[in-house]
Amino acid sequence: MSEKKQVFGPLRLRCHEASSLKKMPYDERYTEYIEPLGLLPFIHMAPDEIVNKRGEKLRVSAGATFTWISQNFKTCPEGASRDLIKLYARVYVWYVITRTLFPDCSGNTAQWHWLKALTKMETKWSWGSAALAFLYRQLDEACCRISKDACIGGPLLLLSIWSWERFPVGRPRVLDYKNYNDHGNQLRRPTWAYQWDIVSEFSGDPIAAYQTYTNEIEFLVSKQSVVQVCETSVRVS
Incomplete structure (x- = not known):
């Protein structure tokens, strides 16, 4: 390309x-x-x-x-x-x-x-391993497609959360948290992703936003992602 x-x-x-x-x-x-x-x-x-x-x-x-x-x-x-x-x-x-x-x-x-x-x-x-392997395959296949109908699959929600936690680019704004009922079962307690449950919705032009995000990512430095992870950890605590 x-x-x-x-x-x-x-x-x-x-x-x-x-x-x-x-x-x-x-x-x-x-x-x-x-x-x-x-x-x-x-x-x-x-x-x-x-x-x-x-x-x-x-x-x-x-x-x-x-x-x-x-x-x-x-x-x-x-x-x-x-x-x-x-x-x-x-x-x-x-x-x-x-x-x-x-x-x-x-x-x-x-x-x-x-x-x-x-x-x-x-x-x-090991569902986590299977989902991660499936995501890797989908990302690899997506990068090899250059037609107008190119698409991508896999657990993109997990990929989005991973990205939002690490990069200050293209992530939504957290608005609120809802009360969570774990029904008395520790395994039903919220996962890390729950902090992104209620966020602002994107309403702009996706093509323009994609170009903006691409430009912003090119100028990111490693320190920015590390600082964001630390800030998120403090907020969750």
């Missing part, structure tokens, strides 16, 4: 809005099944098992659309059996991780292959 004098423009994001998760409300009955997975701090099934429950044929062979999942598994019925609650919990985790941790360029679809790791709900995988 440097030799051809090409400008690396902003990429289209393939992560999905956090507000869309409201379509799949969390049920406290899921907690006992999600906690062994090691995903409880992150949380705000076999394909045949899901399809057979509704008796419907899905059009997407690679997975199920988020709309279909929300329509069919939005609310776990009252008085449901433990097996049914566990099924709904598995679908909820599948829905959340494919929207936030592992989104790719395949569209609004929850890929079937992520269900393999959720077959045994009592197994605790």
